[in-house]
Amino acid sequence: MPKPKTLDKFRDVQAEIGRTGAAIFRDAAGVESLVIRFPYAIEYIHSYAEDSPFFLGLAEGKLLGSRCTNRRCGFLFATPRGHCMVCGKPTEWFELPKQGRVHSWTTCHFGSEAFLAETPYNLALVEFAGAGSVLLARLKDCTESEIYVGMPVEARFSPIPKYSITDVWFVPAGR
Numbered sequence: 001m002p003k004p005k006t007l008d009k010f011r012d013v014q015a016e017i018g019r020t021g022a023a024i025f026r027d028a029a030g031v032e033s034l035v036i037r038f039p040y041a042i043e044y045i046h047s048y049a050e051d052s053p054f055f056l057g058l059a060e061g062k063l064l065g066s067r068c069t070n071r072r073c074g075f076l077f078a079t080p081r082g083h084c085m086v087c088g089k090p091t092e093w094f095e096l097p098k099q100g101r102v103h104s105w106t107t108c109h110f111g112s113e114a115f116l117a118e119t120p121y122n123l124a125l126v127e128f129a130g131a132g133s134v135l136l137a138r139l140k141d142c143t144e145s146e147i148y149v150g151m152p153v154e155a156r157f158s159p160i161p162k163y164s165i166t167d168v169w170f171v172p173a174g175r
Ligand SMILES: [Zn+2]
Pocket: 068, 069, 070, 073, 074, 075, 084, 085, 086, 087, 088, 089
């Protein structure tokens, strides 16, 4: 069997192992590493329990947040929370606006398997008027240099929901 191909770019290594199952990656220091395909699969049976309405909401194009039922507190969470993290009382669901603003963001140049096809990709913490916490989601349809803190963004929902947090993402408002 011929020795696997030696390549300097990891992208080329990924393409090569896709074709042949093995390649040698030579890094900037000249170290040569054998890289192989190592497929694995794990199926989880996962219950969303009290968070279920949030994921069912995404499938209907709704972003649900949690509101503290203690009227003296009334904290608004932009995420599913069964109980208030401020006062400990139960929460109730309310619909968040579909528009928000970038609170903070990062561009990921390495991604887990689910995101390899869209790497590099942007992750943003989105803030909503009146809500006291932020929602972490992908920010699409814009480049790294176009994003800024305070940027208006709006939610987009997957037409084929998978009941996952990736069923929602944001794009620059008005696009
Ligand atoms: Zn509270």
